[in-house]
C-alpha cells in the first residue's frame with residue numbers, strides 16, 4: 722500500500738468512526754432521558770401500564786424532538802453558508818482585483834512570500850474563484866450538499882435505538898426490580914461511553930465513567946422526585 726492509499730484509507734476510517742460516535746451519543750441521549758423519566762414514574766408507584774405509556778411517549782417525543790433539532794440546525798447552517806457564498810460571488814464579480822489581494826494576503830499571513838501568495842491566489846481563482854474563497858476565507862471545506870432529512874432521520878433513529886432499551890426493560894421487569902433496570906442501564910451507558918471514546922480515539926474507561934456518572938445522577942434525581950411526589954399523592 723502506498724502512503725497516499727494508506728492516508729485515504731485512514732480518512733475513510735475516521736469518517737466512519739465519526740458516524741459511529743454520533744450514533745452512540747444519540748443512543749446515550751435516548752437511554753438517559755427515557756430511563757430517568759421511567760425511574761421517576763416507577764418510584765411514584767404508578768402502574769406498569771402507566772410506566773409503559775410514559776416510556777413510549779417519551780421515546781416518540783424524544784425522537785421527533787431530536788429530528789426537528791437536527792433538521793433546523795442543518796437547514797440554518799446551510800442557509801448561512803448559502804448567504805455567505807452569495808455575498809462572496811457578488812464581490813468576486815464587482816471587485817476581482819481586491820479579491821485576489823484578499824486571498825493573497827491570507828497566504829502571506831500563513832508564511833509564504835508576497836510573490837508566491839499572489840501567484841497561488843491568481844491560479845486558484847482562475848481555476849475556481851468561488852471555491853478558493855469559500856475554502857480559505859469562509860472556511861467551507863465541506864462541499865457536499867447538506868442533507869437535512871437524512872440528518873434528522875439519523876438523529877431520530879440513534880435516539881430510538883437507545884430509548885427502546887429502558888422501555889423494553891421496564892416492560893419485562895416488575896416495579897420491585899427497578900434497581901435491576903438502573904443497574905443494567907448503567908452498565909450499558911458505560912459500554913456505550915467507552916465505544917464512543919474508542920471511535921473518537923479517546924481513553925475508553927474515563928469516557929465510560931463520565932457517561933455512567935451523568936446517567937446515575939439523572940436516575941437518582943428523578944427517582945427521588947418520583948418518590949417524593951408518590952408519597953405526597955398517596
Ligand SMILES: [Zn+2]
Pocket residue numbers: 809812820823854858
Ligand atoms: Zn473573498
